[in-house]
Amino acid sequence: MNDEKYIRLDRMRYTKNTTASGLALLSILFDVFFFISIYESNVGSWYYNILIGASILYNLIFLLAAFLSSEGIKNYKIAYSYLMIALGIGQIIRIFIYPVTAHNSTVIIQEKAVTVMENPQFIRCVLYLLLSAACLIVGAVIGMTRSKALKDHLASLKAAA
Amino acid sequence: MAQLNVQHVDKIYDNKVQAVFDFNLDVKDGELIVLVGPSGCGKSTTLRMIAGLEDISAGHLLLDGKDITQTPAKDRDMAMVFQNYALYGHMTIYENMAFSLTLRKENPNVIHKKVLAAAEILGLTSQLNKKPSQLSGGQRQRVAMGRSIVRNPKVFLFDEPLSNLDAKLRGATRREILLLHKRLQATMLYVTHDQTEALTLADRIVCMSMGHVQQVGTPLELYDAPANRFVASFIGLPPMNFFDVTVREGLLEGRGFKVKLTEEEKGILLPYAGKTIELGVRPEDVQEGTEATLNVFSNENLGMNTLIHGHVGDNNRISAKLRGWFDYEVGDNVNVAFTRKHFFDKETGVAIRKGEKA
DSSP: OOHHHHHHHHHTTTSOOHHHHHHHHHHHHHHHHHHHHTTOOOOTTTTOSHHHHHHHHHHHHHHHHHHHHHHHHHTTOTHHHHHHHHHHHHHHHHHTTHHHHHHHOEEEETTEEEESSOHHHHHHHHHHHHHHHHHHHHHHHHHHHHHHHHHHHHHHHHHHO | OOOEEEEEEEEEOTTSOEEEEEEEEEEOTTOEEEEEOSTTSSHHHHHHHHHTSSOOSEEEEEETTEEOTTSOGGGSOEEEEOTTOOOOTTSOHHHHHHHHHHHTTOOHHHHHHHHHHHHHHHTOGGGTTSOGGGSOHHHHHHHHHHHHHTTOOSEEEEESTTTTSOHHHHHHHHHHHHHHHHHHOOEEEEEESOHHHHHHHOSEEEEEETTEEEEEEOHHHHHHSOSBHHHHHHSSSSOOEEEEEEEETTEEEETTEEEEOOHHHHHHHGGGTTOEEEEEEOGGGEEEEEEEEEEEEEEEEOSSEEEEEEEETTTEEEEEEEESOOOOOTTOEEEEEESSOEEEETTTOBBOOTTOOO
């Protein structure tokens, strides 16, 4: 192992994994944008069902879990990488729940068929969820790689001592 | 390599109060200079002027021959360690030590090497992941020093760095600073009001009072040959005893006591015959003898020594540090002799030395 690589690894003993942690926080931001964007509709009571309640609840859980992940992964805890992957997959699944179903649904307002979610809103919502998922998965991969590298480095230091 | 020259520096504040008068000092490369004096004597102000934290009202400051009087603090290549550590509470020790280099956008790998090297020197390697609040006062002060070391400055400035520590920790940290100086061979300026720190750390001491430099010299010079009454009273613990005495034929006559002079002392005091001068005697130079009688009013056993406070002659207060363990009672009389004497001009307070005229 060359000197540069060794120092880069050794630095991790004292520095936080801010890249992965920052990506987790960014995913929260995109999730917030998604959640704000979804309500930009005037479609009567279309949203008033059990699914929106579940969605709100999931959103709260997501915010908490993503924040905890950002803190955990900052300290190279590999378990949080797995949680972030799960959350990322969850964000992708969410695309097929609200944006897609709303985009494909119509309601009758004043005897006219109105699409629940028009194209621009649909694209924005999908984009936010995709970006959120991408941040989580990329952050998780970075976290996993660095956590393993640090673990191996610490083991080699221990063996050398 | 760093030589520092302070030339005729004054500090006058906006309200016309002058804190420092004509300060001159040439600091050699690798020298540890201690500025000592009572509170308000201008020592910290002088240090802050050297650091660039205070404007210099008059005079010049030269670093390696280059005039840096008007150079901003950040460009002076000096690092200052403060009394209150000035550490960032939310950062780890590693981050605190790396902070100044991070601001300068140095290569992170270079920063890492420097921080680890400094931590190794200061014995902080195992503390690098902790926050300042998890460390003791001594360790925090070491972190503050580490933050200076990583910058590899030309001059280190210490502003009463041990004042916040308890006595035991102060002693230990003082030894660490001394070792650090020996190891780094760096030019250091150290401000303290504690004369023990000054005597133990300094290559040379600058003793200040009321904004004026009173004496510059090695610790031994200041202790053994104080330039004036102020230095004599400030350096040494317990402080020197002073008596008004009149120079007579072969002796000094005080209020109710007489002290014989040696041939050398007679020579020194020849110009002062018949005049009143001040006799200074350090407590450790008062030992059992036959020159005067000490009437005891307090007896403090210090282990190897006994500190006695009392009177000689007509109510002249005196402290004596006798070698050994004694148990004198209040009112006891002890015969003492002055084994070494210092003489000061009554009017000017300047030390009277060989070859000087009255």
